[in-house]
Structures are given as structure tokens and as C-alpha cells.
Amino acid sequence: MDQLTPKNLHNSVSQKTEIKPGGLGLLSTLSEARRYKELFFFLFWRDISVRYKQTIFGVLWIIVTPLMSAGLFTLIRLMLGRDTGTEKGPEVFIIVLCGMVPWAFFSKSLSRASSSLTGSSALITKVYFPRIIIPLASALAGLVDFAIGMLIVIAFLIYGAFLPASGINPGWQILLFAPFVVLSFILAVSIGLFFGAVNVRYRDANVILGYLMSMGMHASAVWWPLAKIPEKYRLLVACNPFVGMMEGFRWSLVGGKFPAIPLLITLAFTLVMMVAGYKYFMKVERTFADVI
Amino acid sequence: MxxxxxxxxxxxxxxxxxxxxxxxSFREMASDWLFSRFRRLTGKSLLDEDAKDTIWAxxxxxxxxxxxxxxxxxxxxxxxxxxxxxxxxxxxxxxxxxxxxxxxxxxxxxxxxxxxxxxxxxxxxxxxxxxxxxxxxxxxxxxxxxxxxxxxxxxxxxxxxxxxxxxxxxxxxxxxxxxxxxxxxxxxxxxxxxxxxxxxxxxxxxxxxxxxxxxxxxxxxxxxxxxxxxxxxxxxxxxxxxxxxxxxxxxxxxFMGMGVKSGAYTFDDGAEHAVQFLRLEMLNSKDEPTSVFRADEPIKFRITYRIEKDISGLSVVTNITDALGQSLWGMSDLDLFPELYEKRLAGTWVYECIAPANVLKPRNYLLALGAGTGSQYFHHPSLCPFEISTAGYWGQAARFFSAGGGPLGVPMEAKMPVPIKED
CATH class of the missing domain: 3.40.50.300 (P-loop containing nucleotide triphosphate hydrolases)
Structure with missing residues (x-):
């Protein structure tokens, strides 16, 4: 048996820990995080495997939810466009679906990252590990749902490509879909880290986040494209950083005009949030066990 | 190294x-924030020992x-x-x-x-x-x-x-x-x-x-x-x-703070137990409560407990342990009165038991009380220390060494050793 006796433990690189007030520097934080990558994997795996235990339809729910909501918003879109009568059902449905599935991924990653810390108070008060792996692992666990949801999206896209004279023209841009996934994940985690860290102390944070997310779905070009907004208001609407992200997703899936300016706004916002979220998290991480 | x-x-x-x-809440946060600014202004910090709202864990x-x-x-x-x-x-x-x-x-x-x-x-x-x-x-x-x-x-x-x-x-x-x-x-x-x-x-x-x-x-x-x-x-x-x-x-x-313990204890841990110990008195041969006994006097434990509802199978245990809590002499009242097994009525009961003289060596001991049935523990109050002093101890070896060995000091029946003549 592969018993680690103290003797051969001593031969391994001696590990020195210094405990003092004040946190670790960025470098040692990163090397710390690497030492805990197995735990990261286990937490990720736990979140996934627990997900649909004791449900009858399991994975089916991942497929049904976006289809239902996309159907609902298609209906709304058709009703709003009743007078012009230019929009066709299947086309609108596919475009809405292309917004709903990525948005669901984004908003779930965000809310999971944010609520995971308070949900893990038993761990935080009893064991040490870099706290950042909790929100990261929970957010990442949403990828599985997303991947399954995207299978549906792709199926509909192929169907949509054969629709005559539709606005659905998937092409080479689909190669850029992955970078948008990465971008939205980084943005979700950055905001999630910030709200999650605040939420450890003040539970109000997640309440606010809930409102923001449900408003965000209607305000962020999820089920309507930016092109539907009158030209003179577009820039104003695109100041909402989520608009650029959603436009980017939609562009990579169904084609159209590249949303350069909205995307720049998103990128700038992501960068700011990334630094702010990470820094704030690291600053307050040390007191989590005391205040959670 | x-x-x-x-x-x-x-x-x-x-x-x-x-x-x-x-x-x-945010309201508290706001006031906290204001106070912390204020503290910073006045140069006081969390580290101030005299700060009223802090505690050094x-x-x-x-x-x-x-x-x-x-x-x-x-x-x-x-x-x-x-x-x-x-x-x-x-x-x-x-x-x-x-x-x-x-x-x-x-x-x-x-x-x-x-x-x-x-x-x-x-x-x-x-x-x-x-x-x-x-x-x-x-x-x-x-x-x-x-x-x-x-x-x-x-x-x-x-x-x-x-x-x-x-x-x-x-x-x-x-x-x-x-x-x-x-x-x-x-x-x-x-x-x-x-x-x-x-x-x-x-x-x-x-x-x-x-x-x-x-x-x-x-x-x-x-x-x-x-x-x-x-x-x-x-x-x-x-x-x-x-x-x-x-x-x-x-x-x-x-045995912290035991010195002049009166030998009377009350147990009120705030919890509600189905069977609850209320009091314990340790009495010497003159029926005075004390926690220090002569070796040659019996120790009487008077235990008062309350039963919430009629109960069967209850056992009230006295367990004398050494100073470190290692059990030495555990005894259930069912050992002595098996008929109690059937039923005990709700109410307050008093139980007296006596540890005979000349059994325990002069040392520090603890009395652990316990009430339970075969499957359930009801109340386990804190340990009650007592001491048996060397006064009245029959064993004369203690004059030469400390009374070592196990805790039992019961004299054996023995004959004076005699030398054997070797051929």
C-alpha cells in the first residue's frame, strides 16, 4: 500500500507556512490556489453530480427551460411587431433562443458564484483553503447545463440556416463563440466575486443581485436585438455592459453586423470588474470565517 | 535544521x-462605517484594549x-x-x-x-x-x-x-x-x-x-x-x-477552586432533561456536607433528581472516577434495587447511597452522575470533585512512600510474613 510514512514525508519538500495578520500577496495566492486544484475539481464535480439527483427528468429540465422561455418571449416579440407584420415565428424563436441560452449561462454563473460562499459556511468555518475556489467551482458547474443547452441552439441554427430569407446566417463567426463564452464567464465570476464577498457580511447583496439580474434580462438585448432600438438611442442602451456581450453572442451565432462599440464597452467593464472583484474578494476573504 | x-x-x-x-444590515453597515471613520479620525483602532465592544478571544x-x-x-x-x-x-x-x-x-x-x-x-x-x-x-x-x-x-x-x-x-x-x-x-x-x-x-x-x-x-x-x-x-x-x-x-x-468546596452542588444547566439532577450533597459521618473526607469514614451521597414523566427502565448511576475521569467504581441504582426497573413515577426523588469507609485510597476523586435507559442518556451533570485525605487511613505504608498503586485501599486479610528456613 502507498502509505506515506512520516519518514518519506520529511524527504518531500518541506512546506513552511507563516501565519500573521494581513493577507497573502498575489503570487503566493496563486501558488496556494494551485495546490488546491484537486479540491477545486472535487467541488466542481460535487456541484454537477448533486444537481439533478432525485429528479425524475434530470437532464430534460436543462432543455425544457430555455425552450419555454424562448417560446414565451417569441410570443411577446410577435405581439409587439403585430402592426408591421414583418417578423416570422420560427426566425424570431431561433434568434431569441440564441440570446436566452447564453444569458441563462451568464446569469446562473453569476448568481451561483455570488451565493456559493454563504452556502458553504460549514466549510469556510471549519477548513482552510483559498476561498476563491468556491465561487469558481460553482460558477463553472453551470458549463454542463450550458453545453447541453447549446446542443439545442445548434440544432435550431441548422434548421434556421435553411429557412428562406431569414436573418439567420451562421458562418465563420461561430468560431468566435468560444471567446464570448470566456468573456461572459469572466464577467460573471468577477461580479459574482464582488457580490459574493459582500454577501458574506450583508445578505442584502444577493437580494439586490436578484433584482438586477431579472431586470437585466429585459434590459440587456437578451430577447430583442439592439437593432430593434431606434438608432439614436442605441449608444445609450449599449452603455449597459451586458448589451455588448449579448450582441456579441448573437453575432457569433446568427451573423449580422459586428457590434464593435457595445463590445468595447463590455470589454472595458469586464476589465474593471475583474480587478475590482478580485481585489475586493482577496481583501475580505481573510475575515469570512469570522463574519459569515 | x-x-x-x-x-x-x-x-x-x-x-x-x-x-x-x-x-x-446596511443600516448597521452605514453606522459602522461612520464609526470606523470617526475612530480613524480620533486615532483609535480595533486594537484598543479598552474598547468596550471588543473581546480578546x-x-x-x-x-x-x-x-x-x-x-x-x-x-x-x-x-x-x-x-x-x-x-x-x-x-x-x-x-x-x-x-x-x-x-x-x-x-x-x-x-x-x-x-x-x-x-x-x-x-x-x-x-x-x-x-x-x-x-x-x-x-x-x-x-x-x-x-x-x-x-x-x-x-x-x-x-x-x-x-x-x-x-x-x-x-x-x-x-x-x-x-x-x-x-x-x-x-x-x-x-x-x-x-x-x-x-x-x-x-x-x-x-x-x-x-x-x-x-x-x-x-x-x-x-x-x-x-x-x-x-x-x-x-x-x-x-x-x-x-x-x-x-x-x-x-x-x-480540582480548580475546590479547596473549600462545601460538598453541596446544584445542577442547573438551563437545559430541559426528561430526567434531571437537581442537587448533590456529599456528607461525612456527622452528616455535614463537605468535599474532604477521612479515609476511615463512609461517604454519603444524597442525590435529588426530578422525573418529568413516568418512566421505566431508568437507571441512576453514580460513578466514582479518578482525578482524570477514568471510571473506577460505577454503580447503578438498579444493581441495588432491581424492582425500580418496572416503573418510576414522575416527580422529585431523593436517593442516598454510601461509599463504605476504608475502600478508596487517600486521593482526589470525581463523582460522575448519570441518568439513562439502555438506549438513551438524559442528564450528565458536571463532575463533582471530592478528596479523601490521609487522615484516618489505615495503610501505614503511606508513612514511607506515597500511597501508590491502584485506587483501592481495602485491607486484605493476611498473615504476618514469616521467613522460610532454607536447607
């Missing part, structure tokens, strides 16, 4: 009173541990034991001071941390192992042994939410018992589980200790402390009160 693996220097931790409150604690050393930590609730362990395991950070640890640390503040009810026993072994800092390969290598130790092979693929609480604890402890760090920090984790399993765990810890690990062990179980740890720290109000060899520290701790 120095052989000091843990070096703690002036470690202190201050808590703001109310800091651990679950629900803070730990104050200037320093000690060192050498490789392979096993150190016990005792102290009342709130004396800072857990805070110390939490700082050393890096769960929370100190306010002042520093500590240095050389080696791979694992801390065990609770068994079953991170167990997920929906996952099976097998899955939880891996998850819990990873949380406690074991590598995947390590868990795999020890998997069969862990399952074996827990004794629940049959249910290993059942979600743990279907486990009984006993099974749950067994599995959790089995994982913990197979941790193999260089340094192990353990909080009171043996308090859970049944007696037999506790013994198994203590045995396991003995063998872990023999392997040369450095262990810091917090416990209320004095016999476990004295058995496992040669040296003990006694924490009191966040400070090191005493540090020294476990037996003498534990004895001092248990």
Missing part, C-alpha cells in the same frame, strides 16, 4: 462583540512544538482553545502576533465537514478527503481501509442522507482517521459517536502518535488528554494559564 515545527509568538485575536451575528499566546510532540489543550468554553486552532489552521487570521508552521498541516475541527447528503458514502469519502487536504491518490490507496474502519461496507453506495447518525459519524471519522499529515490539529471531535467507536478512534490516534506526527489536541476528555499527550496547555480567558505535564495540569484543572 531546527526541529521546531510549530512556533507561536504572542498570538492574539480580537473579536468585535456582535461580529459573529448572522444578520447584519486569544491574548499573547506563545509556545513551541517540536517534531513528534503531542500537545493537549484544555480550558473552559470560551477560553480560546478553538480560536487558537482556527488560527493555526488558517481558517481565521490573528489580530496580532505570528505563528510559523513547518510541514503539511491538516486540521480536524469537526468530522464530516463538507459531507453532502445527496452523495453516496463512496462519493463523500472522496469529497471529504479532498476537503481535509488528502490527495486523490492517497484517498484511493486508503479507500478500502477507510471503508473497513467505518464498518459500513454494505451502505457505501447509499446516499448518506439515508444513514443513521451513528453510521454518518463512523464514516466521517474513518476518513479523518486516515489523514496522514505531518502536523495534525484536532478539536473536540471524539465527543461524537458511541463509546466503542470512541475507543477505536483513540486507539487509532495512539498509533498515529507513534508514527511520529506532531499533534495538537483540544479536548474536554481528561483521560484522553493524559493518555495521548505528555504535555498540556491550560488556556484561561485567552491566555496561557499553565503549561506542563498533562497529569498535573489536568488534575489542577479539574
Amino acid at each position: 531546527s526541529d521546531i515545527v510549530i512556533k507561536v509568538e504572542d498570538l492574539s485575536k480580537v473579536y468585535r462583540i456582535g461580529m459573529r451575528k448572522k444578520h447584519d 486569544l491574548k499573547d499566546v506563545s509556545f513551541e512544538m517540536k517534531r513528534g510532540e503531542i500537545l493537549g489543550i484544555i480550558g473552559k468554553n470560551g477560553s480560546g482553545k478553538s480560536t487558537l486552532l482556527k488560527i493555526l489552521s488558517r481558517i481565521t487570521e490573528p489580530t496580532k502576533g505570528r505563528a510559523e508552521i513547518n510541514g503539511r498541516v491538516a486540521s480536524l475541527l469537526e468530522v464530516g465537514t463538507g459531507f453532502h447528503p445527496e452523495l453516496t458514502g463512496r462519493e463523500n469519502i472522496f469529497l471529504n478527503g479532498a476537503i481535509l487536504g488528502m490527495k486523490r491518490a492517497e484517498i484511493k490507496a486508503n479507500f478500502d481501509e477507510i471503508v473497513d474502519f467505518s464498518g459500513i461496507e454494505k451502505f457505501i453506495d447509499t446516499p448518506v442522507k439515508r444513514y443513521s447518525s451513528g453510521m454518518y459519524v463512523r464514516l466521517a471519522f474513518a476518513v479523518a482517521a486516515h489523514l496522514q499529515p505531518e502536523i495534525l490539529l484536532i478539536d473536540e471531535v471524539l465527543a461524537v459517536g458511541d463509546v466503542e467507536f470512541q475507543k477505536k478512534c483513540l486507539g487509532r490516534m495512539d498509533s498515529v502518535a507513534e508514527e511520529g506526527r506532531t499533534i495538537l489536541f483540544v479536548s474536554h476528555n481528561m483521560s484522553a488528554i493524559t493518555r495521548l499527550c505528555p504535555k498540556t496547555i491550560w488556556l484561561e480567558e485567552g491566555k496561557v494559564n499553565k503549561i506542563g505535564d498533562s497529569e498535573s495540569i489536568c488534575e489542577k484543572y479539574l
Whole structure:
């Protein structure tokens, strides 16, 4: 048996820990995080495997939810466009679906990252590990749902490509879909880290986040494209950083005009949030066990 | 290379009173924020000792541990034991001071941390192992042994939410018992589980200790402390009160403030027990309450307890233990009055029992009371110390040596030894 006796433990690189007030520097934080990558994997795996235990339809729910909501918003879109009568059902449905599935991924990653810390108070008060792996692992666990949801999206896209004279023209841009996934994940985690860290102390944070997310779905070009907004208001609407992200997703899936300016706004916002979220998290991480 | 693996220097931790409150609100945050600005303006900080809303959970604690050393930590609730362990395991950070640890640390503040009810026993072994800092390969290598130790092979693929609480604890402890760090920090984790399993765990810890690990062990179980740890720290109000060899520290701790104890105790721990001890009096031969007895006088224990509802199968136990809590002389009232088994009526009862004279040697003892049925414990009040003095002790050897050997001082019937003439 592969018993680690103290003797051969001593031969391994001696590990020195210094405990003092004040946190670790960025470098040692990163090397710390690497030492805990197995735990990261286990937490990720736990979140996934627990997900649909004791449900009858399991994975089916991942497929049904976006289809239902996309159907609902298609209906709304058709009703709003009743007078012009230019929009066709299947086309609108596919475009809405292309917004709903990525948005669901984004908003779930965000809310999971944010609520995971308070949900893990038993761990935080009893064991040490870099706290950042909790929100990261929970957010990442949403990828599985997303991947399954995207299978549906792709199926509909192929169907949509054969629709005559539709606005659905998937092409080479689909190669850029992955970078948008990465971008939205980084943005979700950055905001999630910030709200999650605040939420450890003040539970109000997640309440606010809930409102923001449900408003965000209607305000962020999820089920309507930016092109539907009158030209003179577009820039104003695109100041909402989520608009650029959603436009980017939609562009990579169904084609159209590249949303350069909205995307720049998103990128700038992501960068700011990334630094702010990470820094704030690291600053307050040390007191989590005391205040959670 | 120095052989000091843990070096703690002036470690202190201050808590703001109310800091651990679950629900803070923005209103409080706003006022806190204003106050903290104000404090900064006036140059005061959290570290001000006289600040009214702060409490020092730990104050200037320093000690060192050498490789392979096993150190016990005792102290009342709130004396800072857990805070110390939490700082050393890096769960929370100190306010002042520093500590240095050389080696791979694992801390065990609770068994079953991170167990997920929906996952099976097998899955939880891996998850819990990873949380406690074991590598995947390590868990795999020890998997069969862990399952074996827990004794629940049959249910290993059942979600743990279907486990009984006993099974749950067994599995959790089995994982913990197979941790193999260089340094192990353990909080009171043996308090859970049944007696037999506790013994198994203590045995396991003995063998872990023999392997040369450095262990810091917090416990209320004095016999476990004295058995496992040669040296003990006694924490009191966040400070090191005493540090020294476990037996003498534990004895001092248990008999703390006893000196002129009246021999009358009341037990009111605020909890509601189905059977509750109310009072205990220890009476000498003149029927006076005292806690110091002559060796040649009988000790009368007068125990008052209350039963909430009529009960059958109740047993009221008096257990005289040595100064470290090791049971010496346990006796149930059912031993003496079997007819009580059938039924005892609700109400307040008084029970007198007498420990005969000339049985126990002159030493410090504890009386542990217990009430329970075969399957359930009702009330287990705190231990009541008493002392048997050398006054009236028949054994004359005590004049030459201290009264050593076991606790029994009952004279044997014997003949004067005679020399044998050898041919």
C-alpha cells in the first residue's frame, strides 16, 4: 500500500507556512490556489453530480427551460411587431433562443458564484483553503447545463440556416463563440466575486443581485436585438455592459453586423470588474470565517 | 535544521462583540462605517484594549512544538482553545502576533465537514478527503481501509442522507482517521459517536502518535488528554494559564477552586432533561456536607433528581472516577434495587447511597452522575470533585512512600510474613 510514512514525508519538500495578520500577496495566492486544484475539481464535480439527483427528468429540465422561455418571449416579440407584420415565428424563436441560452449561462454563473460562499459556511468555518475556489467551482458547474443547452441552439441554427430569407446566417463567426463564452464567464465570476464577498457580511447583496439580474434580462438585448432600438438611442442602451456581450453572442451565432462599440464597452467593464472583484474578494476573504 | 515545527509568538485575536451575528444590515453597515471613520479620525483602532465592544478571544499566546510532540489543550468554553486552532489552521487570521508552521498541516475541527447528503458514502469519502487536504491518490490507496474502519461496507453506495447518525459519524471519522499529515490539529471531535467507536478512534490516534506526527489536541476528555499527550496547555480567558505535564495540569484543572468546596452542588444547566439532577450533597459521618473526607469514614451521597414523566427502565448511576475521569467504581441504582426497573413515577426523588469507609485510597476523586435507559442518556451533570485525605487511613505504608498503586485501599486479610528456613 502507498502509505506515506512520516519518514518519506520529511524527504518531500518541506512546506513552511507563516501565519500573521494581513493577507497573502498575489503570487503566493496563486501558488496556494494551485495546490488546491484537486479540491477545486472535487467541488466542481460535487456541484454537477448533486444537481439533478432525485429528479425524475434530470437532464430534460436543462432543455425544457430555455425552450419555454424562448417560446414565451417569441410570443411577446410577435405581439409587439403585430402592426408591421414583418417578423416570422420560427426566425424570431431561433434568434431569441440564441440570446436566452447564453444569458441563462451568464446569469446562473453569476448568481451561483455570488451565493456559493454563504452556502458553504460549514466549510469556510471549519477548513482552510483559498476561498476563491468556491465561487469558481460553482460558477463553472453551470458549463454542463450550458453545453447541453447549446446542443439545442445548434440544432435550431441548422434548421434556421435553411429557412428562406431569414436573418439567420451562421458562418465563420461561430468560431468566435468560444471567446464570448470566456468573456461572459469572466464577467460573471468577477461580479459574482464582488457580490459574493459582500454577501458574506450583508445578505442584502444577493437580494439586490436578484433584482438586477431579472431586470437585466429585459434590459440587456437578451430577447430583442439592439437593432430593434431606434438608432439614436442605441449608444445609450449599449452603455449597459451586458448589451455588448449579448450582441456579441448573437453575432457569433446568427451573423449580422459586428457590434464593435457595445463590445468595447463590455470589454472595458469586464476589465474593471475583474480587478475590482478580485481585489475586493482577496481583501475580505481573510475575515469570512469570522463574519459569515 | 531546527526541529521546531510549530512556533507561536504572542498570538492574539480580537473579536468585535456582535461580529459573529448572522444578520447584519446596511443600516448597521452605514453606522459602522461612520464609526470606523470617526475612530480613524480620533486615532483609535480595533486594537484598543479598552474598547468596550471588543473581546480578546486569544491574548499573547506563545509556545513551541517540536517534531513528534503531542500537545493537549484544555480550558473552559470560551477560553480560546478553538480560536487558537482556527488560527493555526488558517481558517481565521490573528489580530496580532505570528505563528510559523513547518510541514503539511491538516486540521480536524469537526468530522464530516463538507459531507453532502445527496452523495453516496463512496462519493463523500472522496469529497471529504479532498476537503481535509488528502490527495486523490492517497484517498484511493486508503479507500478500502477507510471503508473497513467505518464498518459500513454494505451502505457505501447509499446516499448518506439515508444513514443513521451513528453510521454518518463512523464514516466521517474513518476518513479523518486516515489523514496522514505531518502536523495534525484536532478539536473536540471524539465527543461524537458511541463509546466503542470512541475507543477505536483513540486507539487509532495512539498509533498515529507513534508514527511520529506532531499533534495538537483540544479536548474536554481528561483521560484522553493524559493518555495521548505528555504535555498540556491550560488556556484561561485567552491566555496561557499553565503549561506542563498533562497529569498535573489536568488534575489542577479539574480540582480548580475546590479547596473549600462545601460538598453541596446544584445542577442547573438551563437545559430541559426528561430526567434531571437537581442537587448533590456529599456528607461525612456527622452528616455535614463537605468535599474532604477521612479515609476511615463512609461517604454519603444524597442525590435529588426530578422525573418529568413516568418512566421505566431508568437507571441512576453514580460513578466514582479518578482525578482524570477514568471510571473506577460505577454503580447503578438498579444493581441495588432491581424492582425500580418496572416503573418510576414522575416527580422529585431523593436517593442516598454510601461509599463504605476504608475502600478508596487517600486521593482526589470525581463523582460522575448519570441518568439513562439502555438506549438513551438524559442528564450528565458536571463532575463533582471530592478528596479523601490521609487522615484516618489505615495503610501505614503511606508513612514511607506515597500511597501508590491502584485506587483501592481495602485491607486484605493476611498473615504476618514469616521467613522460610532454607536447607
